[in-house]
Amino acid sequence: MHDIPGRSPARPPTVAVNIARPDLRRWLPGNCGIPGAWSFTADAPGPHVALTAIVHGNEIAGAVVLDRLLKWITRASLRPARGRLTLVFCNLEAFARFDAGDPTATRFLDEDMNRVWSETELDGPRRSVELRRARELRPLVDSIDLLADLHSMLWQSDPLILAGSTDKAARLGLAIGLPQTVVADAGHTGGRRLIDYARFARPDTDAAAVLVEAGDHWEEPTVQRMEQACLRLLHLAGIMPPQALPPIAPAPPPRLARVSRTVTAATRSFAFLRDFRGGEVIPHANTLIALDGEAEIRTPHDDCLLVMPTPMVPRGHTAVRMARFVS
Structure with missing residues (x-):
């Protein structure tokens, strides 16, 4: 048994369409x-x-x-x-x-x-x-x-x-x-x-x-x-x-991160332990973030960037990528 908090049930978000579909x-x-x-x-x-x-x-x-x-x-x-x-x-x-x-x-x-x-x-x-x-x-x-x-x-x-x-x-x-x-x-x-x-x-x-x-x-x-x-x-x-060309707006300096691990759902019961936002940085290595059946999904290093976590993920599809910032 895993001594962990309960898994967060994934629910499809209810999202309003706030832009008009263009006439093409x-x-x-x-x-x-x-x-x-x-x-x-x-x-x-x-x-x-x-x-x-x-x-x-x-x-x-x-x-x-x-x-x-x-x-x-x-x-x-x-x-x-x-x-x-x-x-x-x-x-x-x-x-x-x-x-x-x-x-x-x-x-x-x-x-x-x-x-x-x-x-x-x-x-x-x-x-x-x-x-x-x-x-x-x-x-x-x-x-x-x-x-x-x-x-x-x-x-x-x-x-x-x-x-x-x-x-x-x-x-x-x-x-x-x-x-x-x-x-x-x-x-x-x-x-x-x-x-x-x-x-x-x-x-x-x-x-x-x-x-x-x-x-x-x-x-x-x-x-x-x-x-x-x-x-x-x-x-x-x-x-x-x-x-x-129209003017371009100023932007902060860009930053590069390289994916250190791609997590592909191996079971139909993949679930994150809580709601994670893409772009969230997990400070400590070995932090448990999800379960894929009985398999634990943990961060591979400190300051781990979560790239587009997908709570409702079919088996065989990418659930999350984890990345490290580089110079």
């Missing part, structure tokens, strides 16, 4: 041969920078940001000063079914689109709505040099940037600098994210991708944070005329 009808045809993808190319050479949203169809804040940016670009007839800028609405079919009355229902239709980006899945025989769309987008993704993939969060957590396992992605996240915390991680056992796609994950390429977890689903501050992250990337890449 004018953007659905795209302008580069792929529905929902808009690309603008300069005469001068430069990097191909991309902003992607609604990989998860219910994370509509990213769609709000890309809608705003596309209206700004088309209204002012802006074009990149060099290179190429692409904006992509990814999981259009799941987004089309978004219902503010049941906002968690359309994260995906058949499977998580952010777990299908391995060559095995993309080249394999399996079929799903999300795989079909990923295969459609793949030729475009194969040309991207710098990518920011826009996401938001259901469970309470401080905003952060996920940078995968490469140093080049960590450097990109720190250079963007908003959200402040950049987490280098190895992804999920359940499949590869877009930022883990081979073009970005291989050490022999300069291409780099980050995932911006900008804050709570369906809140205006999350939209504002995403927009600032996008503008920071555009400033960093230098592909848009500087005088044409």
